[in-house]
Amino acid sequence: xxxxxxxxxSVRGLRKSFGSNEVLKGLDxxxxxxxxxxxxxxxxxxxxxxxxxxNKLDELSAGTVIVDGFNLSDKxxxxxxxxxxxxxxFQHFNLFPHMTVLQNIMLAPVExxxxxxxxxxxxxxxxxxxxxxxxxxxxxxAQLSGGQKQRVAIARSLAVNPDIMLFDEATSALDxxxxxxxxxxIRDLAAEGMTMVVVTHEMGFAREVADRVIFMADxxxxxxxxxxxxxxxxxxxxxxxxxxxxx
Amino acid sequence: MRKITKFRAAKLxxxxxxxxxxxxxxxxxxxxxxxxxxxxxxxxxxxxxxVIGTDTTFAPFEYRKDGELTGIDMDLIRDIAKNxxxxxxxxxxxxxAALQALQSNQVDGVIAGMSITDERGLIFDFSDPxxxxxxxxxxxxDNTKISGYADLAGENVVAKRGSExxxxxxxxxxxxxxxxxxxxxxxxxxxxxxxxxSVAVFDDYPVLAYGINQNNGLKSVTExxxxxxxxxxxxxxxxxxxxxxxNTGLAxxxxxxxxxxxxxTYLEQPAPAASSGFFxxxxxxxxxxxxxxxxxxxxxxxxxxxxxxxxxxxxxxKVSESRVLRGIASVYVSIFRGTPLLVQAFFFYFGLPQLTGxxxxxxxxxxxxxxxxxxxxxxxxxxxxxxSVDPGQTEAGRSLGLGYVTTMRRVVLPxxxxxxxxxxxxxxxxxxxxxxxxxxxxxAELTYQGQQIYAANFRTGETLLIVAxxxxxxxxxxxxLSNKLDKRFNK
Numbered sequence: 047x048x049x050x051x052x053x054x055x056s057v058r059g060l061r062k063s064f065g066s067n068e069v070l071k072g073l074d075x076x077x078x079x080x081x082x083x084x085x086x087x088x089x090x091x092x093x094x095x096x097x098x099x100x101n102k103l104d105e106l107s108a109g110t111v112i113v114d115g116f117n118l119s120d121k122x123x124x125x126x127x128x129x130x131x132x133x134x135x136f137q138h139f140n141l142f143p144h145m146t147v148l149q150n151i152m153l154a155p156v157e158x159x160x161x162x163x164x165x166x167x168x169x170x171x172x173x174x175x176x177x178x179x180x181x182x183x184x185x186x187x188a189q190l191s192g193g194q195k196q197r198v199a200i201a202r203s204l205a206v207n208p209d210i211m212l213f214d215e216a217t218s219a220l221d222x223x224x225x226x227x228x229x230x231x232i233r234d235l236a237a238e239g240m241t242m243v244v245v246t247h248e249m250g251f252a253r254e255v256a257d258r259v260i261f262m263a264d265x266x267x268x269x270x271x272x273x274x275x276x277x278x279x280x281x282x283x284x285x286x287x288x289x290x291x292x293x
Numbered sequence: 294m295r296k297i298t299k300f301r302a303a304k305l306x307x308x309x310x311x312x313x314x315x316x317x318x319x320x321x322x323x324x325x326x327x328x329x330x331x332x333x334x335x336x337x338x339x340x341x342x343x344v345i346g347t348d349t350t351f352a353p354f355e356y357r358k359d360g361e362l363t364g365i366d367m368d369l370i371r372d373i374a375k376n377x378x379x380x381x382x383x384x385x386x387x388x389x390a391a392l393q394a395l396q397s398n399q400v401d402g403v404i405a406g407m408s409i410t411d412e413r414g415l416i417f418d419f420s421d422p423x424x425x426x427x428x429x430x431x432x433x434x435d436n437t438k439i440s441g442y443a444d445l446a447g448e449n450v451v452a453k454r455g456s457e458x459x460x461x462x463x464x465x466x467x468x469x470x471x472x473x474x475x476x477x478x479x480x481x482x483x484x485x486x487x488x489x490x491s492v493a494v495f496d497d498y499p500v501l502a503y504g505i506n507q508n509n510g511l512k513s514v515t516e517x518x519x520x521x522x523x524x525x526x527x528x529x530x531x532x533x534x535x536x537x538x539x540n541t542g543l544a545x546x547x548x549x550x551x552x553x554x555x556x557x558t559y560l561e562q563p564a565p566a567a568s569s570g571f572f573x574x575x576x577x578x579x580x581x582x583x584x585x586x587x588x589x590x591x592x593x594x595x596x597x598x599x600x601x602x603x604x605x606x607x608x609x610x611k612v613s614e615s616r617v618l619r620g621i622a623s624v625y626v627s628i629f630r631g632t633p634l635l636v637q638a639f640f641f642y643f644g645l646p647q648l649t650g651x652x653x654x655x656x657x658x659x660x661x662x663x664x665x666x667x668x669x670x671x672x673x674x675x676x677x678x679x680x681s682v683d684p685g686q687t688e689a690g691r692s693l694g695l696g697y698v699t700t701m702r703r704v705v706l707p708x709x710x711x712x713x714x715x716x717x718x719x720x721x722x723x724x725x726x727x728x729x730x731x732x733x734x735x736x737a738e739l740t741y742q743g744q745q746i747y748a749a750n751f752r753t754g755e756t757l758l759i760v761a762x763x764x765x766x767x768x769x770x771x772x773x774l775s776n777k778l779d780k781r782f783n784k
Contacts, residue, residue, distance in 0.1 A: 103688055130694035140689035144707045153703060154693035199689075206694055 054079045054210060054241045055100060059109035062095055069095050071265040072109070079209075080239045084252035084273075087262035088288060093245045096262070097212050100243065101132045114209065130158065133203030137215040139195040141187040141202070147174065148183040151202045160206065173201040177231050193224030200231055211235060213244040249292055253277050261285045337534035339378040345370055346384050346391035346400035349735060350478070350748030353503035353559035354406035354523075355385070357581070357745040365499070366404045368555045369423060370525070373542030379535075386735035393643040399652045401532050402539075406497075408457065408521040416529055420539045422522030424556075428461045429498040429518070431511040433486055439493055440514050445471040451482045451491040457520050458495035480753050483509050502560050509751035574755055578746045585742030586763055592659050592738060593725045599664035600724065601717075604671020611676040622672060629669035635730055638662045642734040659731040667724045674720065678713035679705060711783040718775040722768055729764075739763060 055077040062070035069092045077083055085093045098104040099111060102118050102125055111118040116128045142150050151170035155161040161169060174180050177197040187195055196216055203211065213232060217225045229251050236242060236255050246252055252259055253273040260270040261282075269282045277293075280286045347355045347366060355364040362383055374381045386394055388407075394400045396416065408426070409419045430450075432439045439445065446469060452459035454475040462473045474491060476482045482494045487510045494501075498517040505511055525539050546552040569577065610622035629637070642658040645651075653661075682705050690700035732741035743760035747753040 101692055103692060126691075126694045126696050128694075129692055132692075134689075134692040136685060136689065138685055140683070140685040142686065142689070142704055144711070154695060157695055157699050157703065202689075202693070 052079050053077070053112075054081070054114060055243070056112040057100075057109070058111075060096070060099060060106060060111060061108040062092075062099060062104060063107045068107075069265050070099070070107075073267055075260070075267070077241065077243065079241055082236045082240075082242045082244065082255055082257045083260060084256040084258075085243065085245045085260045085262060086247070086249065086252060086288075087268075091262040092265040093262050094214050097134075097214050097243060097245050100210075100212060101129050101134055103134075130154075130160075130206045131208055132210045132212060133200075133206070133208035134212045135196070135199050135203055135214065135216045137218050139187075139192075139199045139219075141195055141199055143187050145186075146183070147179070147185050147187070147190070147198050150187070150198060151205045154202070154206050158206065166205070170201070170205060173204055174198075176204075176234075177201045178227070191224060192220045193227045196220065196224075196228045197231055200228075200235075210241045210243070213242065213246070215245055215247065217246070217248060247292070249277070249289075261288065263288070338538040340380075341535075342380040342382060343374075343401040343532070343535055344382045344384060344399075346386050346394045346403045346405070348388040348391060348405040349385050349741065350480075350745055351388070351406045351500070352479075352507075352749050353499060356749040357385075358749060365424070365555055365559050366406060368558070369543075369546070369552075370404050370539075372546055372551060372555070373539055376542040376545055377538040379538065384735070385737075387733065390643070390733070390735050393639075395526065395528050397643060397647040397652070398528060398531065399646055402525060402527045402535055404525045406499075406523055407526060409524040410521070413526070417526040418529055418531075418533070418536055419524035419526050420536055421543060422524055423543055424499070424523040425520070426457070426523060427498050427517040427520035428458045428495055429501050429513050430493050430495050430515045431486070431501050431505065431513045432493045433489075434510050434512050436492065436512075442469045442515070445469045445493060447471065448492040449474055449490065450493045450495060451476055451485045452495040453477070453479065453482060456497070458497065461518060461520075462495040478748070479504065480747050480751055483511055483751055484753050486511060499560060504751055506560075507749070507751055571755055574750070574752060575759060578743075578756060578759060581742045581746060582739060582759065582763060585737060585739035586767065588656075588736065589725065589728045589738040590767070592656065592663060592728045592731065592736070593721075595660045596663035596667055596724055596728075597721055599660070600667035600671050600720075603664065603668030604675050607668065607672040608675025608679065611672060612679050622676075626669045626672050629666050630673075634662065634666050634727055635733065637666060638731060638734050655731075655734055655736045658734060659728070659736045662731070663724055663727060666727070667720055670720050670723075671717075674713050674716040675709075678709035678716075681712050682708045714779045714783055718772060718779065721775065722772060725768060725771070726764065 053076050055075065057073055057075040060070055060073040061068065073096060075083075085096065087093050095104055099106055100113060102111075106119055109119070113128060114131045116123050116131075118125075118128065142153070145153065148167065148170050151173060152163070152166040155166040155169065156163055160166075171180065171183060174183055177200060179194060179197055179201070182190060182194065182198070187198070190198065200216075216232065217228050220228065225248065229248065232242070232244065233255055244252070244256070256273050258270060259273050259276040261268050261276060261280075261284075263284050269276060269280060269285045276285065277289065280289055347362070350356050351364075353364050354366040355362060357363070362385055367383065370381055370383075384391075384394070384400055386400075388405050391400065391403045391405050395403045403417075406424075406426075407413070409422060413419070430442070439448075442465060448471050450462055450471050451474045452462045454477055459473065459475055466473050474485075476485060479496055479500055482496065483504060485491050486494050494511070497520075498513075501511070501513060505513060525536070527533075527536050543552070546555075607622040607625055610618040613619060638659065641662050642653065642655065645658075646653055686704050686708065687700055690704040691697075695703070728736075728738050729740035731738055732744060735741070739760060743756050747756040750756070
């Protein structure tokens with residue numbers, strides 16, 4: 047796939063503290079259009095917080111984050127507008143339990159007046175088909191398996207036509223036999239050229255799909271590189287130590 | 294007659310009993326002295342309407358019969374009004390409540406079997422005495438052992454808290470070696486004696502005489518002790534013309550013999566036919582109780598609707614990001630959850646008018662109290678409901694680009710309402726039951742109506758059983774209905 051060297055996400059000097067606890071200690075990351083970046087690292091290293099700063103679910107303490115040309119540190123920026131460019135998939139799916147699968151997917155396009163109800167329905171059905179759940183349109187989230195839920199959540203994020211997707215440990219809460227179906231959907235998205243930041247514990251998947259892998263520990267980026275570089279020849283002792291434990 | 298503080302009967306001995314005959318004579322003499330007939334009605338009060346406060350149930354001075362206020366006080370004030378050419382509007386508030394209302398000028402005068410005392414004379418102006426009372430002792434009808442104070446050794450007796458009867462009983466208890474227990478009203482005292490918890494009761498003789506005539510199961514065994522006099526009161530320095538008209542009218546009724554007729558009606562009447570059975574009581578009391586139930590439901594419905602609005606408003610304040618709004622909501626909740634409902638009811642009905650000079654009717658005060666109180670609990674229900682929805686739900690909504698309001702409306706609230714509904718139903722039931730507390734400010738709801746009925750017929754147990762059954766039926770029907778609606782809409 048051809049990649050144009052335009053920065054979709056530009057992070058400079060990003061710091062984030064919860065009270066006196068600093069969890070991000072100055073990150074600098076550039077992500078270009080169509081790039082698939084996997085973020086790995088031990089628990090508590092700040093991976094998820096980094097991801098949540100990219101759509102400002104968490105406030106930034108210092109530094110700048112520019113997404114699709116919008117500067118998130120600028121208070122006048124309309125976050126609701128920015129967020130329509132960034133889809134997010136959560137570890138625990140966060141589907142709306144009081145709505146059907148179809149209603150979950152149609153909610154944002156209809157409320158944001160991006161599509162008429164009829165168009166939104168047609169688009170939603172198409173998205174469901176794409177994640178292999180066309181027959182579950184009228185089901186409630188409680189009737190779905192974990193893997194199915196996560197595929198619906200991905201379809202829901204895609205419904206507002208984002209050009210960036212964030213995955214926050216999307217397979218961590220799944221039973222092992224369901225991990226594959228979700229990874230396949232993410233793999234397909236990567237193949238279509240979607241810009242993605244994927245926080246994951248699936249090293250095999252990262253090695254296969256990522257254009258670049260970032261290893262984080264204790265709130266800093268310890269090392270980054272292509273999967274071949276990072277997994278094949280890690281330079282930093284902490285990276286080597288981490289990989290020796292998980293691989 | 295209650296709360297007389299300067300009654301000095303510390304050394305009453307048998308000699309006093311001998312004086313009683315003389316005292317009986319004084320009643321006649323003082324009555325005669327007071328009647329200096331002034332032929333003409335007082336023109337100052339002609340055509341005026343005065344609001345008169347009274348007790349809820351102090352038979353035979355004031356009580357309800359077939360839903361209508363009647364009794365010596367009621368007949369007297371109405372006849373005097375007719376005699377003097379003015380109109381009265383009677384408000385049955387309860388004794389303490391009536392005095393409070395008089396002080397805050399919510400009523401123009403009070404007639405409530407009230408003893409004339411020096412202390413009350415400081416804040417009220419009293420009319421000429423219209424009735425001379427006294428304490429008398431009674432025992433259960435079938436009691437043959439007790440025929441005088443001397444038989445009380447080692448026994449329990451009961452008297453009304455803060456009353457002349459209690460003062461008197463305490464003054465002789467050491468001499469005769471008995472113990473005095475205090476209760477709040479006549480009907481419960483009589484029940485206490487009939488139940489055998491106490492062997493005798495000391496009560497105001499007219500009250501006792503009336504009760505015995507109503508077959509309350511007691512009999513009097515001693516002569517009346519000389520006691521205080523009852524007077525009609527106005528607020529200090531207010532309505533002098535009303536007081537003057539009362540005195541003039543009273544004198545004229547005494548001269549014409551109407552006064553004696555009224556007393557005889559209530560104190561000398563032959564015993565009525567034996568009391569009807571339970572179903573007789575049920576059919577007699579049901580009209581008044583249903584009226585009370587209607588007011589109970591009205592106050593509940595109004596209060597719940599207002600409380601819901603308050604609860605949603607302050608509940609959102611509580612989860613808002615503004616520290617000021619959260620502060621306002623917290624202060625509101627802590628005030629109304631941190632003080633008793635009863636104190637709040639007294640405050641809104643008596644305190645507020647005294648502070649603002651603006652009188653307030655009892656339904657408004659009651660609904661204000663209940664809705665502000667329930668609103669505080671609703672606030673916490675709403676806050677808890679919203680906060681119990683997984684924060685991930687809000688994050689999912691916001692990450693899709695939906696605004697705060699849309700996320701609340703479409704994602705959080707539908708789930709929160711489902712969580713809140715059982716608590717709402719619970720609060721609804723609590724508020725319905727809390728309306729019974731409004732009886733203390735004279736709101737004529739179900740409990741109040743029940744009190745009126747047993748105060749007149751002394752059938753406390755049966756009447757309360759009917760009242761409780763009505764609450765039980767209504768609350769359970771409403772709960773069933775609510776649960777059905779909950780299941781239907783919150784699937």
